[in-house]
Amino acid sequence: MKKLRQEFADLMLEIGAVDNDLVVLVGDISHGILQPFAQKYPDRYYNVGICEPTIVNMSAGLSKVGLTPVVHTIAPFIIERSYEQIKLDFGYQNLPLNLISVGGAYDYSQLGCSHHCYTDVSLISHIENSCVMMPGTAKEFKILFNQSYKKNCINYFKLTEYPHSYDIDEKHVTLGKGVKVCDGSDFTIFTVGSMLQNVLEVKEFFTKKNISIEIIYFHTLKPFDHEIVLESAKKTKNILTVEELSAHDGLHNLVLKSLAGKLDLNVNQLAINGFVHGYGSYKEIQDKAGLSVDKIIKKIEIALELKNEQ
Amino acid sequence: MLNTDLRIKIVEMVKRSGEGHIPSSFSIVDILDFLYGNILKVDSENPKWDQRDHFILSKGHGCGAFYAVLHKYNFITDKDIIDYSKRDGILGGHPDMRFVPGAEASTGSLGHGFPTAVGTALGLRIKNKNNKVYALVGDGECHEGTIWESAQVARNLNLGNLVAIIDWNGSASQLMPIDDLPAKWEAFGWKVSVIDGHSKNDMELVFKNISLNINGTPQVIIAKTIKGKGVSFIEGHGKWHHRIPNEIEFKNILDELSQ
Numbered sequence: 001m002k003k004l005r006q007e008f009a010d011l012m013l014e015i016g017a018v019d020n021d022l023v024v025l026v027g028d029i030s031h032g033i034l035q036p037f038a039q040k041y042p043d044r045y046y047n048v049g050i051c052e053p054t055i056v057n058m059s060a061g062l063s064k065v066g067l068t069p070v071v072h073t074i075a076p077f078i079i080e081r082s083y084e085q086i087k088l089d090f091g092y093q094n095l096p097l098n099l100i101s102v103g104g105a106y107d108y109s110q111l112g113c114s115h116h117c118y119t120d121v122s123l124i125s126h127i128e129n130s131c132v133m134m135p136g137t138a139k140e141f142k143i144l145f146n147q148s149y150k151k152n153c154i155n156y157f158k159l160t161e162y163p164h165s166y167d168i169d170e171k172h173v174t175l176g177k178g179v180k181v182c183d184g185s186d187f188t189i190f191t192v193g194s195m196l197q198n199v200l201e202v203k204e205f206f207t208k209k210n211i212s213i214e215i216i217y218f219h220t221l222k223p224f225d226h227e228i229v230l231e232s233a234k235k236t237k238n239i240l241t242v243e244e245l246s247a248h249d250g251l252h253n254l255v256l257k258s259l260a261g262k263l264d265l266n267v268n269q270l271a272i273n274g275f276v277h278g279y280g281s282y283k284e285i286q287d288k289a290g291l292s293v294d295k296i297i298k299k300i301e302i303a304l305e306l307k308n309e310q
Numbered sequence: 311m312l313n314t315d316l317r318i319k320i321v322e323m324v325k326r327s328g329e330g331h332i333p334s335s336f337s338i339v340d341i342l343d344f345l346y347g348n349i350l351k352v353d354s355e356n357p358k359w360d361q362r363d364h365f366i367l368s369k370g371h372g373c374g375a376f377y378a379v380l381h382k383y384n385f386i387t388d389k390d391i392i393d394y395s396k397r398d399g400i401l402g403g404h405p406d407m408r409f410v411p412g413a414e415a416s417t418g419s420l421g422h423g424f425p426t427a428v429g430t431a432l433g434l435r436i437k438n439k440n441n442k443v444y445a446l447v448g449d450g451e452c453h454e455g456t457i458w459e460s461a462q463v464a465r466n467l468n469l470g471n472l473v474a475i476i477d478w479n480g481s482a483s484q485l486m487p488i489d490d491l492p493a494k495w496e497a498f499g500w501k502v503s504v505i506d507g508h509s510k511n512d513m514e515l516v517f518k519n520i521s522l523n524i525n526g527t528p529q530v531i532i533a534k535t536i537k538g539k540g541v542s543f544i545e546g547h548g549k550w551h552h553r554i555p556n557e558i559e560f561k562n563i564l565d566e567l568s569q
Contacts, residue, residue, distance in 0.1 A: 064415075
């Protein structure tokens with residue numbers, strides 16, 4: 001099975017041949033495997049140094065002059081260490097960027113917690129113009145990258161070292177769409193990225209016990225396919241989310257959001273959804289964010305009206 | 311050289327809105343005026359002009375001076391200045407490049423503008439363009455690690471189209487007294503010049519004789535400045551860093567600047 005990191009190297013070479021704006025910057029990770037690209041396009045390949053925040057930050061300059069930066073290193077350094085650079089230099093300024101990590105969650109299992117990263121997806125998701133992809137195979141990565149790398153947003157591709165074995169038809173790999181891996185009637189498992197492999201084995205176990213499991217798989221978490229969640233949850237009424245991501249955010253929260261207000265629940269939320277541009281007094285900025293007294297009252301009134309209609 | 315008109319404009323903006331960093335603006339306003347009046351290839355009618363030089367105010371809290379200079383050179387209007395830091399205005403306590411004509415980067419968090427300038431210089435070279443990149447960095451901002459990461463990167467990539475200007479007003483040494491900035495930048499391999507950042511003669515000598523190439527050694531101009539320069543009781547460090555003048559102080563500031 002082809003490794004996702006090899007696909008990354010092959011894809012840069014392939015796209016680099018037709019897109020003169022593609023520039024690859026790395027922090028001394030995957031330097032060897034990227035040599036074909038580096039040698040063919042030395043002006044568009046930079047093994048910058050061990051300075052991840054600066055690599056991300058300077059990519060904003062590349063983006064400003066119309067180039068398409070691809071920044072690559074391992075997940076904790078590209079996301080957690082460089083988070084303010086991603087937030088301000090790309091999010092606040094609305095500039096496009098492609099971030100490609102390896103070694104997320106427990107891929108570097110033998111290197112200890114300094115190299116474990118499971119909050120990355122949550123962090124990136126907070127930034128309003130971000131897209132978050134966790135492809136589970138090289139094929140999924142190639143398709144998703146081609147679909148999204150030129151979009152005017154912050155694309156985050158979290159590449160796994162442990163691809164799953166399920167081959168999804170190319171026509172079903174679409175940015176932001178979930179995939180029904182198998183039909184079931186008793187229980188739904190929602191999962192993401194490489195965790196599909198374990199979930200497939202779980203299904204086999206329960207099939208032998210005549211328990212019907214439905215599997216809904218996501219390669220993209222932002223944008224998220226809420227409809228496929230609702231459809232399956234309505235059917236089975238028993239759901240489990242399985243993800244190699246922080247329990248404090250991620251797929252589980254997304255699933256809850258999918259169900260809020262749709263079943264026998266009246267769930268509402270007021271929170272900060274992104275940048276509030278501009279200036280003014282504290283109260284004025286709070287109002288713009290939808291958190292003023294008036295906005296809270298309006299939210300409750302709408303929620304109560306909806307409840308009465310039901 | 312003392313741009314009293316620009317300083318008055320800055321103080322009026324801060325007084326009117328109740329927001330701003332007067333001393334930080336006063337220490338850089340002469341440099342900014344000189345750059346926009348004599349050095350930068352820019353076009354206020356077309357701020358995104360393809361052939362322009364890029365100027366990035368990395369120490370974003372000095373934006374009072376930046377706005378006053380952008381106004382003087384017709385990038386922004388009287389109304390923009392009057393609406394500074396108000397709900398429907400485009401100018402705030404730190405510049406937002408999405409709204410301010412002539413602002414190349416949204417700065418405020420220190421240590422971001424300069425790496426952006428390094429990337430811009432690299433990007434222009436990749437595109438084989440001759441535009442120059444200037445970044446104004448605070449000396450306190452030089453506490454940030456990204457400044458030195460970027461200094462190393464720029465030197466190793468031979469970004470000869472890049473100029474850093476350091477506002478050496480002594481803020482940094484308040485906290486870290488070992489503050490030999492010229493030696494530090496020399497150690498990072500940059501071409502270093504030291505000037506008086508309030509002297510037109512010094513600026514003419516250095517800026518007009520700079521030779522910038524798409525490949526070469528990046529240059530840093532370390533400008534010795536006085537925080538709050540121009541008003542005796544504001545000069546130096548202390549309570550005036552983010553203070554809004556009351557009515558009496560406001561009058562006293564204007565009196566000193568009008569002398």
